[in-house]
Amino acid sequence: MRKDTPSKTARKVALNIVTLGAKPGMDKVLPAGIVESTAELLVASGAVGATAVRWSRSPRMVSLYKAFDWMMPGQFEAFAHRKAFCERQVRQGIAGGARQVLVLGAGYDTIGWRLSPEFADVNFFEIDHPATASLKAKGIDTMGPRDNLHLISEDLGKRKLVDVLKADDSWDSAKRTVIVAEGLLMYLTAEAVRDLFKQCAAIVGPGSRIAFTYIGTGADGRPDVGRWTGLVLWILKVTGEPWLWSIQPEKLGQFLKDSGWADAPELLGTSDKRGVEFLGVATR
Numbered sequence: 001m002r003k004d005t006p007s008k009t010a011r012k013v014a015l016n017i018v019t020l021g022a023k024p025g026m027d028k029v030l031p032a033g034i035v036e037s038t039a040e041l042l043v044a045s046g047a048v049g050a051t052a053v054r055w056s057r058s059p060r061m062v063s064l065y066k067a068f069d070w071m072m073p074g075q076f077e078a079f080a081h082r083k084a085f086c087e088r089q090v091r092q093g094i095a096g097g098a099r100q101v102l103v104l105g106a107g108y109d110t111i112g113w114r115l116s117p118e119f120a121d122v123n124f125f126e127i128d129h130p131a132t133a134s135l136k137a138k139g140i141d142t143m144g145p146r147d148n149l150h151l152i153s154e155d156l157g158k159r160k161l162v163d164v165l166k167a168d169d170s171w172d173s174a175k176r177t178v179i180v181a182e183g184l185l186m187y188l189t190a191e192a193v194r195d196l197f198k199q200c201a202a203i204v205g206p207g208s209r210i211a212f213t214y215i216g217t218g219a220d221g222r223p224d225v226g227r228w229t230g231l232v233l234w235i236l237k238v239t240g241e242p243w244l245w246s247i248q249p250e251k252l253g254q255f256l257k258d259s260g261w262a263d264a265p266e267l268l269g270t271s272d273k274r275g276v277e278f279l280g281v282a283t284r
């Protein structure tokens, strides 16, 4: 992943959410307030201009996304299901006693900003690479900072998550926590993913959960997104954010066990695959 410029894929996910807001029927899937807050954040952060956001909300853009859905079948709508899944995990975790939420590689995600006023006794943390986190911080500043929303600007490839959080007075490693790793793991090496799960296990209290998305491995050993896998992987590579990690769903349980977590498919509350991505939940 290119480290000098703000993440293009984070911007793409956010614009996709804005466009999904213009697609009939998606209001039943998308979390409340996500479209408006994402549009506001994109402009306030300077990630995109107001005109681009206006365009993204147009029926024409919905048609354009639909026209390109052949490349990664179902992925356009999948972003809405992915956001809904993460929000359900966070809400259920909080209902079950979690008092910390940590969003890894948060990009322009607005869950922390939207839910922090509703759950004043929960501390929300977000971490992203400085190139993206600095824009996000600017946007959140304009939209209205929250006392219980902590934005952390850090390159997790350079500094370990455990060290980052141990140095943060607001973080409590004994607390029940919900961790979200949405659209992140595929950009890390296998070694980095295993290490990240282990570190996550070390910084949370009993009863915590981690919600994540991942790409399945195909018969040829590559991340599998269907018929156009070669083309998609090539585009991701040349745009500077290649996919490096995938796993066969049947091997996930053992992988999680080896990394200090227990696979908890019973907590999914939805199908385990949306578009080309699998959804996962593990507990500790």
Ligand SMILES: C[S@@+](CC[C@H](N)C(=O)[O-])C[C@H]1O[C@@H](n2cnc3c(N)ncnc32)[C@H](O)[C@@H]1O
Pocket: 001, 007, 009, 010, 013, 014, 104, 105, 106, 107, 108, 109, 127, 128, 129, 130, 132, 154, 155, 156, 157, 158, 181, 182, 183, 184, 187
């Ligand atoms: C595809 S985006 C997903 C954004 C968000 N989770 C979502 O789904 O809307 C991946 C995010 O991971 C962040 N990221 C990638 N490598 C990172 C690193 N080494 N340290 C911190 N953040 C990183 C990127 O900056 C980007 O915001």
